[in-house]
Amino acid sequence: LNWLKLDKTLLSMGNIREYNPVKLHNSLILDGITLQNLEIFSNTFDGSDKGTLFRLFNKAITPMGKRMMRQWLMRPLYNKHDIEERLNTVDLLMSNNEIKNILETNLAKLPDLERMLSRVHSCTIKVKDFEKVISGFEDIIKLVDSLQNGLLGDAKSTALGEYIKQIPASLREDVNKWSNAFDRQKAIMENIIIPQRGVEPDFDKSVDEMNNIEGELQELLKQYKKQFKCSNIAFKHSGKETYTVEIPINATKNVPSNWVQMGANKSAKRYYSDESRILARCMTEARESHKILEEDLKKRLCLKFDENYNKTWMPTNKIISQIDCLIALTRTSESIRYPSCRPEFVDELDPKTGNKLNGFVKFQSLRHPCFNEGSTVIREFIPNDIELGGDQPQLGLLTGANDAGKSTVLRITCIAVIMAQMGCYVPCEMAKLSPIDRIMTRLGANDNIMQGKSTFFVELSETKKILDMATNRSLLVVDELGRGGSSSDGFAIAESVLYHVSTHIQSLGFFATHYGTLGLQFIGHPQVRPMRMQILVDEETRNVTFLYKLEDGSSEGSFGMHVASMCNIPKSIVDGAEKAAMELENTSKLLKQLNNTEGVYDKNLKVSDGLQSDLIRLLYGSGLSNDKNGTGEGVTNYDSNIKSNVLQNVFKLVDSIE
DSSP: TTTTTHHHHHHHHHHOOOOOOOOOOOOOEOHHHHHHHTTTTSSSTTTSSOOHHHHOOOSSSHHHHHHHHHHHHSOOOHHHHHHHHHHHHHHHHOOHOOOOOOHHHHHOOOOOOOHHHHHHTTTTHHHHHHHHHHHHHHHHHHHHHHHTGGGGGGGSSSSHHHHHHSOOOTTTHHHHHHTBBOOOHHHHHHHHOOOOOOHHHHHHHHHHHHHHHHHHHHHHHHHHHHHHTTTTTTEEEETTTEEEEEGGGGGGGOOTTTTTEEOOOOOOEEEEOEEEEEEHHHHHHHHHHHHHHHHHHHHHHHHHHHHTIIIIIHHHHHHHHHHHHHHHHHHHHSSSSSSOBBOOOOOBBBBTTTOOOOOOEEEEOOOOTTTTEEETOOOOOOOOOEEETSOOOOOOEEEEOOTHHHHHHHHHHHEEEEEEEETBSSSSSSSEEEEOOEEEEESSSOBGGGGBBOOHHHHHHHHHHHHHHTTTEEEEEETTTTTOOOHHHHHHHHHHHHHHHHIOOOOOEEEEEOOOOGGGTTTTTEEEEEEEEEEEETTTTTTEHHHHHHHHEESSOHHHHHHHHHHTOOOOHHHHHHHHHHHHHHHHHHHHHHHTTHHIIIITTTSOOHHHHHHHHHHHOSSSSTTTTSSTTTTOOOOOOHHHHHHHHHHHHHHOOO
């Protein structure tokens, strides 16, 4: 900033705040990885905003409203009361077209006040734009007046009503000071500033000085006309020689000897008298001083206007931007087609401790809101019922064929939560959930060559962040964890992470995997629900019909050979791969049978490693604690409610052992 000479301008505006993670607890936290994986601002196809959630919400009217919407989407609400107020506003605007039309009409008149105010602050604004700033704030006052004239009676308990109350009381007084501060018509037409008297005392003093000198010159001219008895005497200007006395030829015989001739033509001669020379020099000096004042006037007015930047102008601009975002939320809610509904929030607390109980989400017939966005042809989207937590287990262990729609289910669940906590309607028949504090995702396979990080390293780094930051009110989406390593390593990591999250962190979420036997390790776990994507398989043609419907149960396999055949990979290669897969499967079965004859399978494999670890820590470690020897090692939130759930989970797992 210093190199660009922008440091003083930007820092002095006071719009830069220190990053404070504690304050982020007031919003739904979406980290950079999640924003990228969920395609919130840009898609993974061409990097544009086509098909993104931001494009769906980007229906604000003003430029500053569009920028505010980006901030809102990066930090959706978390507090139930704040969310309800936004939803109340959306309901009000959807049902009251009069208020909505007033807002839309008046907001459409506003210029980009945010950027113009920054130019006023840096004194680089054009005179025409300076006038637009004042007109913009005058339009805001008219908007507030029209809303307060009985139209906001229904706006109680809405975000709109709260925003109107927060408009600075000094706005009207400050705007009135500038309404007649200068000739605004000349500012528009001629791009110059001529201030009204009393606005700039130095400017007024300079104008008075020039007027006084001009008056003395005119009195002097009258005196010369009377002295020479000639009414044709006048002041003439020739280059730098200003206010020379022009006298007709027939009257020059009476010119005093001390007058200095400065020029002549056939009809007249021009002179300087002692008095006119002194006054002309005074007028020149006064005009030069006035020119300097004029050049400095815009800067002086900008600095004077900027005195109320943080007190009046920016707070008002922020509120108007937020009101514009409420209009955008209303337009989005109206555009997502039927069925759509207002989400219902339930924030359950432990009556004894006041700790937040475990979260839940429930959506009926949920669709992707961006599926038909901007399309003239309506394509059918298969809706799904999503239920995590509450009466159901908190984690869904999702298995199924490749290309069956698992990733879509993961994404639409997260997007539905974001839409709900933005204060928008959700594209489903029913939406009921607890406020989610954080959405964390682990999707796809990406390396980081510039930092020297492999795909597996990046995968585990993202997993480590999930384990460190997630709580019992977080929503997690983990897709194919462990695929970057060997089969045994990847399976072991996936099993351990799933057990830790479901038993101790107790977050909501989906855990998608192609490890078919992973579900066997969680039979009887009360917080892990096996789920799959419904398909129809034709073994003869190796054809798979994807029904894109989520259902309970474990998938029979990933059907990789079928998908390979559908992708037109040569039949000989697919046949060879299928033969090799059958041989590997038979070998695995023989090893399991061999282990079973030696007594290894019955004694160890029926009790998962996670359960064994918990039992040891309960008996010989620190018990129910989150220190290095406790059952919840590293868990951020390990309150009494979660500890009680841990014991219930462990006891149910023990009871499920035959």
